[in-house]
Amino acid sequence: MAPRRAKKDTLRQVRAEAYRAVVRRAAERVFAEHGFAGARVEQIAKEAGVSVGTIYRAYPGKKREIYRDIQVQRGTELIGRTQGVGIEAWRRRGDVLDAMLAGVGSLVEYLMRHPDYLRIVLREEKAWASGPTRQSAAQTVMWNEGMGGALETIRQGIDAGLLIDDAPEVMARTLAAMHQAHLGYWLESGQREPPEQVVGRLQRQFLRAFCRPEVLVARLAPVEHAAGPQTSEARSNA
Numbered sequence: 001m002a003p004r005r006a007k008k009d010t011l012r013q014v015r016a017e018a019y020r021a022v023v024r025r026a027a028e029r030v031f032a033e034h035g036f037a038g039a040r041v042e043q044i045a046k047e048a049g050v051s052v053g054t055i056y057r058a059y060p061g062k063k064r065e066i067y068r069d070i071q072v073q074r075g076t077e078l079i080g081r082t083q084g085v086g087i088e089a090w091r092r093r094g095d096v097l098d099a100m101l102a103g104v105g106s107l108v109e110y111l112m113r114h115p116d117y118l119r120i121v122l123r124e125e126k127a128w129a130s131g132p133t134r135q136s137a138a139q140t141v142m143w144n145e146g147m148g149g150a151l152e153t154i155r156q157g158i159d160a161g162l163l164i165d166d167a168p169e170v171m172a173r174t175l176a177a178m179h180q181a182h183l184g185y186w187l188e189s190g191q192r193e194p195p196e197q198v199v200g201r202l203q204r205q206f207l208r209a210f211c212r213p214e215v216l217v218a219r220l221a222p223v224e225h226a227a228g229p230q231t232s233e234a235r236s237n238a
Helices: 002-038 041-048 052-058 062-093 096-113 115-124 137-159 168-188 195-210 213-227 231-237
Strands: none
Touching (some): 002 052, 041 052, 041 062, 052 062, 062 115, 096 115, 096 137, 096 168, 168 195
């Protein structure tokens, strides 16, 4: 009897998680359009194609629990992918600046692939450079972890003589603001540019803002070359 009961419990858990995944995807679209305060469970149920009762069974904590689950899932994916790409770049070349540029690109590409989540972050987290204030506990944890990773790599870049010797905390927050500006502009301008153009522009700005002059000369040309012929049209849109 025990193995049969365990199998039923496993199937029940798989089914419950499948419902939760459907609800999360629908809720992400609803939160992106209406914000947390303006979203209603009935809207999420309609978008997901399930009943309100199904949502309450999947998420007894209702709207706030769904929102928290989205933040945890997306934030964990985003931070894990960004850090993983940066670590892999470091392992290949042993260059902290290359690792930082790779991490910058990975973060931008992830958010561009998930524009509804990007809209949520831009809507609910007014200034990425500011410390957590009225954010949820999940958002606070993600902000602290992401900012902590950026701060550590910036300190490494300063110690390696690659970045200007300035306040690392301010530099990390400036980088967050740069991400917000570039991604916000991409959304507002109709999402026309491909990821490589947005990434290339942000990487060039990063190099100009934070690198020592002699490092900038050596590193800017390869990044501009990698960005390709985005010249006149992209600049006219910028």
